[in-house]
Amino acid sequence: MDAHKTKQQLIEELGSLRRRVAELEAAEVRHDELEHELRRLSWDLAERVKEMNCLYAISKLRDRHGISVDEVLQGIVELIPSAWQYPESTCARLRVGAREFKTAPFQETTWRLASDIVVNGSQSGTLEVFYTAERPPMGEGPFLREERNLIEAIAERVRRILGYEQAEKQAREREQQMIQLDRLAALGTMVSGVAHEINNPNNFIMLNTPVLLEAYDSILPVLEEYHRDNGEFLVGGIPYSEMKESIPVLFSGILEGAKRIRTIVESLKGFARAEACDLSQLVDVNEVVRSALVLVNNQIKKSTSRFSVELAEGLPAVRGNSQRLEQVVINLIQNACEALTDRRQGLAIATAHDPAGRDVVVTIHDEGVGIPPDRLPRIMDPFYTTKRPSGGTGLGLSVSASIVKDHGGSLGFVSAPGDGTTVTLRLPVADGGGVRAQAVR
Numbered sequence: 001m002d003a004h005k006t007k008q009q010l011i012e013e014l015g016s017l018r019r020r021v022a023e024l025e026a027a028e029v030r031h032d033e034l035e036h037e038l039r040r041l042s043w044d045l046a047e048r049v050k051e052m053n054c055l056y057a058i059s060k061l062r063d064r065h066g067i068s069v070d071e072v073l074q075g076i077v078e079l080i081p082s083a084w085q086y087p088e089s090t091c092a093r094l095r096v097g098a099r100e101f102k103t104a105p106f107q108e109t110t111w112r113l114a115s116d117i118v119v120n121g122s123q124s125g126t127l128e129v130f131y132t133a134e135r136p137p138m139g140e141g142p143f144l145r146e147e148r149n150l151i152e153a154i155a156e157r158v159r160r161i162l163g164y165e166q167a168e169k170q171a172r173e174r175e176q177q178m179i180q181l182d183r184l185a186a187l188g189t190m191v192s193g194v195a196h197e198i199n200n201p202n203n204f205i206m207l208n209t210p211v212l213l214e215a216y217d218s219i220l221p222v223l224e225e226y227h228r229d230n231g232e233f234l235v236g237g238i239p240y241s242e243m244k245e246s247i248p249v250l251f252s253g254i255l256e257g258a259k260r261i262r263t264i265v266e267s268l269k270g271f272a273r274a275e276a277c278d279l280s281q282l283v284d285v286n287e288v289v290r291s292a293l294v295l296v297n298n299q300i301k302k303s304t305s306r307f308s309v310e311l312a313e314g315l316p317a318v319r320g321n322s323q324r325l326e327q328v329v330i331n332l333i334q335n336a337c338e339a340l341t342d343r344r345q346g347l348a349i350a351t352a353h354d355p356a357g358r359d360v361v362v363t364i365h366d367e368g369v370g371i372p373p374d375r376l377p378r379i380m381d382p383f384y385t386t387k388r389p390s391g392g393t394g395l396g397l398s399v400s401a402s403i404v405k406d407h408g409g410s411l412g413f414v415s416a417p418g419d420g421t422t423v424t425l426r427l428p429v430a431d432g433g434g435v436r437a438q439a440v441r
């Protein structure tokens with residue numbers, strides 16, 4: 001030590017040494033803090049990398065060729081644990097409608113992070129992540145705030161995949177409908193041809209049978225005389241006395257059959273829309289219902305003792321063809337009557353102007369047998385009938401549906417088996433349809 005330093009100098013040096021020590025101590029603390037911060041940042045970075053890897057792997061999964069939507073969704077679920085803070089105790093589940101995708105192993109616990117998956121506005125699933133063991137509290141339970149963001153990001157990707165799947169399904173359905181329509185159009189052309197071919201020979205039967213019946217009636221006295229003089233003889237292998245009773249029955253059977261063929265052919269022509277018809281009339285739907293009722297009145301009386309009609313006042317006109325619309329209403333009323341199994345079951349018909357003002361609505365409600373849900377989609381198919389034994393052709397509704405379609409309207413069915421059926425026929429109000437309909441029948 002310098003012997004010449006004064007006491008004062010020594011005190012100053014000591015002071016500066018103390019300050020230096022304090023500075024060094026402060027630097028040490030800052031260093032620790034920085035190191036801590038660095039460790040936190042690199043941990044954070046590692047977490048973000050895991051998340052990015054997860055999202056990237058999901059994108060790659062979607063791009064993989066020939067992989068089904070279900071496989072993609074299962075793959076996504078399996079990618080989730082690796083992106084969470086504690087992969088070894090993370091499991092995940094995705095539920096979409098009735099489908100479920102889970103990690104293996106899977107365990108439902110109270111440590112749960114979830115996101116709803118909404119496709120086209122309606123909730124259609126949930127994505128859930130669970131911790132299988134307790135972990136320290138973080139931003140949201142034991143989960144990081146970033147993990148909330150990540151689950152939302154994954155849910156969004158799932159939503160897009162499901163939206164795409166739905167759109168594809170709709171496109172496929174539409175394609176099927178187009179094929180079906182094409183088939184129906186081809187069937188229509190064929191049917192109208194066949195209907196024509198059947199009509200001619202059937203006309204022979206209808207015209208000639210009454211002539212034969214008349215001829216038989218006039219031969220009968222001669223045969224009777226022969227029978228009286230010579231006793232029993234055979235006609236077509238059957239004793240004359242039996243045969244003479246049967247022949248008129250056989251003839252009327254032929255005539256009945258031919259009439260039925262004519263009815264079917266008429267319906268087929270309607271189905272094939274072979275005849276163009278005038279759709280430009282202004283039609284009063286109440287008038288259509290009234291004239292339909294005149295024609296089916298007998299059937300209604302036979303089928304029910306509880307019948308009501310309510311025709312709305314001031315109904316606007318619809319544009320179309322009153323005869324065709326009458327055919328539709330008749331078909332619907334006939335179906336309703338045929339559905340009733342007891343005269344105490346009711347039948348109610350009503351017309352209305354819908355509140356939105358765009359349609360005239362006819363409802364036909366019956367308390368009959370109803371239609372099971374699995375049959376409902378088929379009832380308008382041509383030839384679909386549950387009444388074949390009693391002579392149903394299954395053309396009533398398909399003809400009606402095509403007429404309604406030509407009028408720009410719709411036919412809706414609501415049915416509860418055992419309770420009855422409500423048919424709603426909607427027809428658009430004619431342009432300037434505020435004008436009351438003129439009776440144009």
Ligand SMILES: Nc1ncnc2c1ncn2[C@@H]1O[C@H](COP(=O)(O)OP(=O)(O)OP(=O)(O)O)[C@@H](O)[C@H]1O
Pocket residue numbers: 331335336339366368369370371379380384385386387388391392393394395396397398421
């Ligand atoms: N109101 C109703 N209640 C119960 N079932 C109905 C009703 N309307 C239609 N159906 C069902 O739909 C089927 C098809 O009806 P559609 O009118 O096309 O043919 P159909 O009545 O069987 O025969 P057609 O009308 O040619 O005499 C019916 O056989 C019946 O099973």
Ligand SMILES: [Mg+2]
Pocket residue numbers: 331334335396397
């Ligand atoms: Mg019918």
